[in-house]
Amino acid sequence: MSYHYSSNLYNHKTTTTMERIEFLRKGMQAMGIVAIASSCKKQVTDSNTSTGSGSCTVGDTETDGPYPLYASRGSALQRTAIADGKAGIPLSLQITIRNVNNNCAVISNARVDIWHCDKDGYYSGYSNTGYLGTQDNTGQVFCRGLQYTDANGQVSFTSIYPGWYSGRAIHIHAQIYVNNVLKLTTQMGFPDAINALVCATDLYKAHGQPDTLNGTDNILRDSLDNEIATVTANTSGGYNLVHTIYVAA
């Protein structure tokens, strides 16, 4: 990903702002979304609902265009199914968030972000290089998700069992926010024995076995007691991951 031409973008803005405004205004009119309330509501306000008298009449009703603002907004990551069609062995995750400052009570409404690589070791969101060469995954969001914990302090996701990339054991990243304050950035590892089984399956074997085990992983090796998740095979041919993350909130 390159960031080298930002100054050109600035200059461009100063010379074309008015053109852009008019350009976008026309475009938005064509898309039928100019009537959207300024408060980012998910509904379109229709101002032409009254019956006229005299020389004025109600305007014609038209389609609200192909890009209704109210259909969906916000983060692309707030979802439970995060694989986005990526091939892999199914993985169901259940993560519980607990508060070390409150007798390990569960925390509700905590934001839990998770992300991991696909079965070949590639992340979404940016261009990265792995054993299959460079893949530009800019704009893609596979294997990324966020949820807010329920009353039991839990979030659930469905994804695929991650693959691996050179120098790292298989893992999932997680970030925990409580009241919009970042409380913890952490990772969840998988038992080495299960990693070996998964990486020997037809879907994963092209990449071979991971070159790094948990005990030699620079991130996980000093926290094996609290960062290795409980992973068990399920009856659907996939795996269940259960893990508790402790934060000070």
Add this chain to the structure above:
Amino acid sequence: MIQLQYVWHIGQPTQHALEQCLWHDAWTEFTLQCQRYDNGGQWHTLDQMIAADGKSHSLHYKVGFAIGGYVQQWQHQIPGLHDKTGQMPLPFERWELRIMHADLQHPDSFRFALLFDTPVFSLHGIIGTQLVLSATQAPNTHSEDIHTFMVDMQGPLTISRLLPGADLHNKTNLQPCLATL
């Protein structure tokens, strides 16, 4: 063969409701994601965070995720950008968010750009500020009709890639030919 890039700048004051929603969600996400890189509140600008930790570059795409819901509903059509007739939205095959300026102490100075890359088009000519394009990716042998469309190059639209065989200079020869029609 050429590829176009459309750059949509968003900052305060926003120009319409959609921009305000995009700006609001992007700013909110920045305030969350940057906590990983602000060194306990020591850094308050994106430049400071990047200087201290190169991983802060990830804030560009991480903030981009926060508006991905909007982008998905655009269904690969660049919002506000049409061909000369105004009937055909221009498609994009790739997009990214790039933070132009961010300062936690001055929220209103937060600016970002959405960059949309179109598919590769065939360039058949240039008439004034208009490109004559087609979605075909084979050389025009004039053996059959090709559906073309015209795109005005004024505004925040640039040619981002010239693929082998593209010759902008010779394409301008169309101009005097068509000017006599």
